[in-house]
Amino acid sequence: MKRLVTAGQPEGAVMAARRSGRGLALRARFTWLEAQLTKPKAKFTELKAYSKELRAKFTELKAMSTELKAPAMLLLALVSSNASAQQFDQVGSNQIHYTAIETTFIADEVAARFGLERRPGLGMVTVSVLDANGESRNVAVDGSIADLNGRQPRPLAFRRLREASGGISSIATFPIDYAAPMRFQLDVQLDRNASPHPVSFIQRFYRDE
Structure with a gap:
């Protein structure tokens, strides 16, 4: 081919x-x-x-x-970053977290959710107790506020707030005295068969100009 x-x-x-x-x-x-x-x-x-x-x-x-779920979980949601820092006492395996703020620091939506009053001159003290596992405890809280010398004590009427997540906080409102520091005397009933644990702290509030 x-x-x-x-x-x-x-x-x-x-x-x-x-x-x-x-x-x-x-x-x-x-x-x-x-x-x-x-x-x-x-x-x-x-x-x-x-x-x-x-x-x-x-x-x-x-x-x-x-x-x-951490200490005073409700409080973390209630107050803004400008509010005073939380304090706590370690009592055995329990942590007692407490703080006092002016209610104007509470977010509007949170105040509406829990039925809290927000206004200048009105303070709120909050107490939360956690056990060794970090779980919130349902405990009774009582207390009063007075001046630095303990004169003219005024009782605090606590009520409990419950979160859907299981968190529990005890709160009480009080009129703020801007003129001088205020002494808080609290009694936290950690054990029904024992005396309540005393919590004492002093805080001064300043008027928002």
Whole structure:
């Protein structure tokens, strides 16, 4: 059988041109396939980053959940960052957390939720007790406020607030004396068969000009 050769073009050159054409086509195909593979890789990288972001968000929410179960959990939701810091007494395996604030520090939505009054000159003392496992305890709280010398004591009428998460806080409101520091004398009944644990602290309030 005779082979057809283009006039003036050696047979070897024709074959080389064909091989070169096939090589270009294969390289183009490979480039296209590589581009197709790059897209899923990019998408995978994007999803991986998004998954990492979700894990970070979950960790943050988990930390927030833990914080809500932490000492005086209700109080953390009630007051703003400008309110006075919480204090606590360690009594055996129990922690007694307490604080006194002006009710203007309570967020509007929280006040509405728990039926709390917000106004200048009205204070609120809050007491929360946690056991060794960090669980909120339902204990009786009583107490009074007076001046630094203990004169003219005024009783505090405590009532309990319960969170859906199980947190319990005892709260009582009182008129604020801006002229001098106020002494708080509290009795926390940790054990029904024992005397209440006394908690005493002094706090001064300043009028918001």
